[in-house]
Amino acid sequence: MEYSADMKNRLKRVEGQVRGVIKMMDDEKDCKSIITQMTAIRSAIDRATAYVVAKNLEVCLREQTETEEERDEVIEEAIKMLVKSR
Template sequence: MNECPYSDAKEDLLRRLKKVEGQVKGIQRMVENDKYCVDVLVQVAAVRAAVNKVGTMIFEYHSRGCLKKASRDEEDKDAAIEDLVGVLTKFIK
């Protein structure tokens, strides 16, 4: 089982995710109420930015964990770098 490198920030991450959930529900209400397209798009952009922030935070914790592990074990440095590149590739898709 993999360690949870972001456990120290768990409350902050959950708070941010609950805010995103509220924003998405707000967008749903906007669409149901036929709100102006530009206003809906602005809210969609805000949700995207909020989700990206959460992902960036988790990626940062993961990256720090990989780097710490790699610095402890010389043989695992290449594997840690490959893991980091793989995770980054998935995250930026």
């Protein structure tokens, strides 16, 4: 599967958030602010994961399946990936 610029940009934003939290720690910011930002990072990762799985599912359904049985297998695999990511 080809990963789009949008997918990569989502992770680059997360990367920036992580750097921001490290800077907050270096600046000895309060715990509540750091935890709030870490929660936002977790949420962003969850959304990015769901986006990648959804796009992968879409590509697989369009390009790699011919029968309903194959489509069901691809959908089941995508659901397992989402559940595992939680």
